[in-house]
Amino acid sequence: MIAESVITLFGLGFVSASVLSVASRLLAVEEDPRIEVVTEALPGANCGGCGFAGCEAYATAVLKDPSVPPNRCCAGGPDVAKRVAELTGKAAGDVEPMVAFRRCVKVEGKVARKYDYAGATTCAGAKLLDGGPDACRYACIGLGDCVRACPFDAMWIEDGLVHIAPAKCTSCGTCVRTCPNGILEIIPRRARVMVFCSSKDKGKAVKDVCEAGCISCGACVKKCPAKAIRMEDDRIVIDHKACLAYGPSCEEVCVKSCPRDILRCLKPEYIAPAPETEPAHFPEESHVVDLNA
């Protein structure tokens, strides 16, 4: 009985082991050694801003797929784009520096609270209860899901509103994907005007809950000489490329035409230079822009 067991198990183990060792030779997958080099050149935050599942996934894609450009890493900026272009032998192309932007001024608009929320301190949790504690369903809930998600420590909550430090923001878009109300947006740092509201409600509903919100009157859409503004679901969408291409000769007629003052020129301070690849310190006071002011 002992001999039988030993022989059977030895035999089965030997057969399995030899099949596996032969298989590991025959079925070995060769990995491109350049993938590792390119991955190391990337910032390694795995933020997903490039549209791939992480730095390694992007490195694989940029090496294997000729249609993937080397400048997709928004966290790394132009320096990383140049390095990746060198390593992959692709043309670098220009990187438009972008930044995250909060489309809500609920403090200024004196948005009322529907109820006192005492649940788990996450925006996603608050959103489950009747669309959040604010009277406006599209307001910044202010419980900081984006702050916790931000891989670069560029956001913080103040007065129930999220604030963004442009000097630290790498425009990776993690916060945009996290926000349950979709009030964050990635815009070019050079953007001239921006709408400070993201409500998809009709004019009357917005007026009832917020003193500052966009009432979707469409005045800006009609006035814009570059046709860079359009309405989508009663929400203003600005085509910044068209806007920047037209240039300042329109004298921001859209801002002047807005009856609610919700379409505004961006403060020049907001156009802070993009951060270096490794910003470790907290931004100086002067870099922090108060969008409510």
Add this chain to the structure above:
Amino acid sequence: MDIFLLFISAIFVNNILLAQYLGNCPYLGCSKEKSVAIGMGAAVLFVIVLATVITFLIQKYIMNPFHLGYLQTIIFILVIAALVQFVEMFLKKMVPPLYKSLGIYLPLITTNCAVLGVAILVQRKEFDLWTSFLYAIAASVGFLLAIVLMAGIRERFVVTRIPRSMQGVPSGLVMAGIMSLAFLAFKGMIA
């Protein structure tokens, strides 16, 4: 009709997780997100069906003729472990998309007790090969159902206030118990 009963029995009445308590490790470990739970469930389905068929053949053509029934557990573990390793290598080379979606879960269930459990159960119930195959599918669909339901509940847990001592695994175990109780109601279905 028999096949219908077999499916109802394996999925609801004798659910492998909730009535037989096999495979609780991935049940608690991989049920935090629905997408992960579906990946795990699919990998389990794949491995259980494959392992059951292979071990059935080994039982019939190697162990029974040589009267090696007392070595069943250890031989099944050996064979399933080797099989999963081989399948992993095979998928990596031949079917990369499937490897990407199942790959990371495969080593986790190399010798999962649900896999071993189904392989041994079909021997105890003395099914033939075709019935074993169907039973393996049904049992793993039951696993998939239970783990996806659990993930749906635990996704809600994340945004709920739970006392710190109950966060994570403790509340998960309590939920598993309550779900088992709920599934007990199916016992009355087939008199």
